[in-house]
Amino acid sequence: MRADASGSRYLTRTGAERRAALQVVGIQALIALGVTALAALVGGQKAAISALAGGTVAAVATLFFVFALFRHPEGTSAGRVAWGFFLGQGLKVAVTIGLLYVAFRVPQVAPGALLAGYAATYMAYWFMPRRLASRWR
Numbered sequence: 001m002r003a004d005a006s007g008s009r010y011l012t013r014t015g016a017e018r019r020a021a022l023q024v025v026g027i028q029a030l031i032a033l034g035v036t037a038l039a040a041l042v043g044g045q046k047a048a049i050s051a052l053a054g055g056t057v058a059a060v061a062t063l064f065f066v067f068a069l070f071r072h073p074e075g076t077s078a079g080r081v082a083w084g085f086f087l088g089q090g091l092k093v094a095v096t097i098g099l100l101y102v103a104f105r106v107p108q109v110a111p112g113a114l115l116a117g118y119a120a121t122y123m124a125y126w127f128m129p130r131r132l133a134s135r136w137r
Helices: 013-043 045-069 078-105 111-122
Strands: none
Touching: 013 045, 013 111, 045 078, 045 111, 078 111
């Protein structure tokens, strides 16, 4: 975080992008909770727990991507940033596959609710309008 001549604090561009990416994860978590509530109303406790598990898989995978992408400080070379992107994407896929594998191995899981929670949460950032977080604190 930096300050201008007047003493007002603001985020660097990378800091603002990091904040925006973490906001996406926060919105994914809210969507996961909403899908869980809907699943509870429609399908009961088993469906709700399964939907929450699916939403958690999507949000955790996105969080891994964000941490890998923004692990370098401001001014890092484009090559290192690109490597962070590809590493993050690889981690996201690996975490998703691993957690879904574990979730589907649980005998009490409702597969439809699990996939609905995952899909709704995962697609959240596809439909969010593209906007940067404010750089001013």
